[in-house]
Amino acid sequence: MNMQPIIQLIDLRKRFGSQNVLRGINLSIFEGKTTVIVGESGQGKSLILKHILGLMKPDSGNVLVYGQDINKISRKELKAIRANFGVLFQNAALFDSMTVFDNVALPLRERTKTSEEGIKTMVNEKLDMLDLEGSNNKYPAQLSGGMRKRVGLARALVLNPKIVFFDEPTTGLDVAMTNEIYRVFFKTQSKLGYTAVMVSHDVPKIFKLADYVALLDEGVVQDCLSPEDFQTSQNPVIRDFVYKTMGRIYESEQVEGE
């Protein structure tokens, strides 16, 4: 990893009362790559995203985005950094009193001076890319879980952000819909070339999309490796995680080696 990271977490710590959730997170995210944070439920994976997004302040440690510590900059500077972000929340976080079209158009209306005609073209382009033609006038409550996620992704991508965050993008979806979301992710990333930071527990499927996999366990990132290295890591915690989620791949290797 000789590239310069665009996001760096340095010794990030967060405690809630007596619960010590993040105990010194160190992680680097590289431009144009897909980094997936995996780990068991309740380890604080989504909490890491909230810290990177500036939605939560750490007790100590630094969150550097493009070299700036987002907890030490002004609201205006934070807003400028966030202009590079697109976020797909776990429950999509669509504005429930707005139609699909208005949801996707919102960032364009509020952050750009694009004409209504231009907005229509750009929104329809994104909705087409995500196979959502004909859903313009529907409300979030009228959509299936998978469609809601795709609308959330369309909204996240409408301003062509440099970094897109995915918080458990396939939670609550069936296998077909999960595959569909991954297909859409692959399609959009290939086309738009954004950096992706994903929180997921969908192992091993997620290894196919990831450039780097980071395991969060006991409040620290155990390691951040390529999927191949991750699966063959000698780190006992990672080995244990791979064993739990993928089965006895090491044991067979060792037997063969012997």
Add this chain to the structure above:
Amino acid sequence: MILRFFEQLGDLFLYYVNQAGRMGIFLLLVIFNVLKPPYLRISHITKQIYIIGTLSIFVIIFTGAFTGMVLGLQGYTTLRKFGSEGLLGSAVALSLIRELGPVLSALMVTGRAGSAICAEIGIMRNSEQIDALECMAIDPHKYIMAPKFIASIVSVPLLTAIFNVVGIFGGYLIGVKLMGTSEGAFFSSMYKDVEFDDIYMGFMKSLCFGLLIVWICSAKGYFVHMERKGGFGAEGVSRVTTNAVVLSSVSILVFDYLMTSFLI
């Protein structure tokens, strides 16, 4: 045991100091965003004026009419004892313009629109819609709060004016048409005794109440996740909404006294 008691007391004190600080900063941020370019879209403001103001007109007319009618009835029976029925017009008008109009209108708006504001923002907070706005680099203080603040500050004085007019008409109906007070005496006493200062006091109160309602209700919704007793889920939002309505109503009465003592 005693130590634990003081610990809890200190904890509670710190919580309320924190909450007051949060709400103060929230108010400053909204005011800053109202004044800062790019300026708010007229369509956003008119939509909120419709929700807070227009949709409250019926309840204001209804409440104003019955308040005026009961004032007419009570005023007439009391004044008759002193042979001063002729002062009924000024009694009804002054009671409404200086006190009852601003206070009752504000209480009605709190119940109808304030609760809706708090619940709407609370649900947006709990369903991560506010987080989503922040991540899109859209400031919720500007996009959600500022139009509501302007709408409330514009609507509450106008609703109070409607309340006053309807209330005076209600007092006229009962005092003049039902009880037989002289129509000329009713209006001439009103014309003679109601001064600009009375209208100014009522206007300033309604302006202040408009700000109080929207500030308390929107801040309560916005910080629902920081509530001491837990602000999550439907139960959390309903609890916070109730708190917001109670706090707004009490604040209106407290500020009514304070403003009266300053402006009288």
